[in-house]
Amino acid sequence: MHTVQKNTVVTISYKIQEIGGEVLEESQEGFPYLHGGYDNIFPKAEEVLEGKTLGTKIEIDLAPADAYGERDLNLVRVESLSDLNIPGLQIGDMLEEDDEETGETIIWRVIAMKDDQVMLDHNHPLAGLGIRFSAEVLGIRAATAAEAEHGHVHDEHDSHGH
Ligand SMILES: [Zn+2]
Structure with missing residues (x-):
């Protein structure tokens, strides 16, 4: 396999940086992902990587909606500290809640506290950020069936174990 195409395993080094800001995530040794619309990396980054060859470097800017999503105010709620009854609760703590419909665990971050009120946020911590994604193609191979x-x-x- 010489070009990135559907059902190739592509190894990339990458850097995710807030536009005009700090580096959020970086992998220099390389991260393999399955290419072809499997939602393993940002879809816009996949579009740019399509057809590229070994050693190609890419750099793209992604709007929040194409990165970690827009911040959704419906995913923010306020609870009473005494109702929550969690001793030592602090800003930045993560609370887990079981979603009764799906059985999945929902994470709520404590983003503000005032008097008896606690503001909880279920948005991705990087939601609302425009990011710059840069990557280099380090390896390409055909995926197994x-x-x-x-x-x-x-x-x-x-x-694998699943
Ligand atoms: Zn598997």
Whole structure:
């Protein structure tokens, strides 16, 4: 495989930076992902990587909606500290809640506290940020049938624990 295309496993080094701001995440040694619309990396970054060859460097700016999402005020709520009854609760703490419909765990971040009121936020911590995504293609190989079927990369033994 010489070009990035659907059902190739692409190894990239990458950097995610707030536009005009600090580096948020960086991987220099390389991160393998399955290419082809499996939602493993930002879709716009995948579009730019499509058809690229080994050693190609890319850099794109992503609007919040194309990165971690817009901040949604419906995902912010206020609770009473005495109702929550969590001793030592602080700004930045993460509270877990089980979603009764889906069974998934929902994370709420404490973003403000005043008197008896606690403001909880379920947005991604990086929601609302425009980011610059830069990457270099370090490796390209064909995906195995199992990888393509599962939509993600497996290890060298083509096995995994799920
Ligand atoms: Zn799998």
